[in-house]
Amino acid sequence: MTPERSKANHPRLRSLLEQRGLRVTVRRLAVLQALGASRRPLSHGELADELVTTGMDRATVYRNLMVLAEAKLLLRTRMPDGIFRFELLRQGGRAHKLHPYLVCTECGQVRCLPRQAVSVKPGLGDVLEVQLRGRCLACLQG
Amino acid sequence: MTPERSKANHPRLRSLLEQRGLRVTVRRLAVLQALGASRRPLSHGELADELVTTGMDRATVYRNLMVLAEAKLLLRTRMPDGIFRFELLRQGGRAHKLHPYLVCTECGQVRCLPRQAVSVKPGLGDVLEVQLRGRCLACLQG
DNA sequence: GGTCATCTGCAACGCAATTGCAATAGACCC
DNA sequence: GGGTCTATTGCAATTGCGTTGCAGATGACC
Secondary structure (H helix, E strand, O other): OOHHHHHHOOHHHHHHHHHOOOOOOHHHHHHHHHHHHOOOOEEHHHHHHHHHHHOOOHHHHHHHHHHHHHOOOEEEEEOOOOOEEEEEOOHHHOHHHOOOEEEEOOOOOEEEOOHHHEEEOOOOEEEEEEEEEEEEHHHHHO | OOHHHHHHOOHHHHHHHHHOOOOOOHHHHHHHHHHHHOOOOEEHHHHHHHHHHHOOOHHHHHHHHHHHHHOOOEEEEEOOOOOEEEEEOOHHHOOOOOOOEEEEOOOOOEEEOOHHHEEEOOOOEEEEEEEEEEEEHHHHHO
8 A cells, every 4th residue: 555645645535634633544534535435325344344455454444433423524323224334424414314225134235215215294303314124126126 | 940830820922822823932931921021122132131040041032032023923123222122012013013213313212103204105125114313302392 | 853642453352143053842643 | 641743942152243452553743
């Protein structure tokens, strides 16, 4: 790995860290980049599987996820399968709370659904997040 | 322990098992009785802690919880702490079918919502469970 | 380039959930 | 009541997520 290049290559992610008063490290940039490149929330396990190939330790992935989530750069959500998933929060993170997730009981993947897929009657509370558990289309058809 | 007495003493629980074509065993009756005596859903750990004192193995508790839940005698729900909890379903368990629940991010309590509170567009998959996260009415008003 | 707090890798642990296997107990028939 | 056969149980072990201690490496800052 070439730490210097990794750092130089992500000015945007770097500034995110600096704004929160967090140290800019190769590992943190890698975590942010991986989550930013994913279209769906990732678990620590999924992310670690990906990042250990670069020599990063699973515990380091874990601790960085904690730090970044605490700094509100990531959203940490326990999905209905009991596993925490993390996603990058763009600008205050409003956009990502609005679409429902489906956690597939067969393949385990988290699918983001279009916002209008689920409608919640008003007056029940301030609903921030909608999670479904079931079988996704791919698994039903397979 | 006196297996014979345990069995003879629970005609109602016994018939529940027989109706589902399940074998009536001392251990199953003990699990049903313990859950029936509890006012709140219990985790496998809590139940096992209680039942190991009678010589039952934790794995046996676990497998019976699975069997009984599959037979719809119990409801198995993953609570927001990530741990499954089990409760006895009275009268066929129809009431507990597929109602959404709201996990309050403020007070942490789980509120059961009426089934019609959430509608899911068909064709997205086979939805088994609906979980909302947000603030419950009590916290909004408090 | 030096200093010091923070971060990282390595190793290990706790707990919930799960399974294989051999011994046991329940259901059923006589 | 005794025999038979399968489901159940106890024991032991494993997986996987989440988490932490510690010693060495690295980043921030001067």
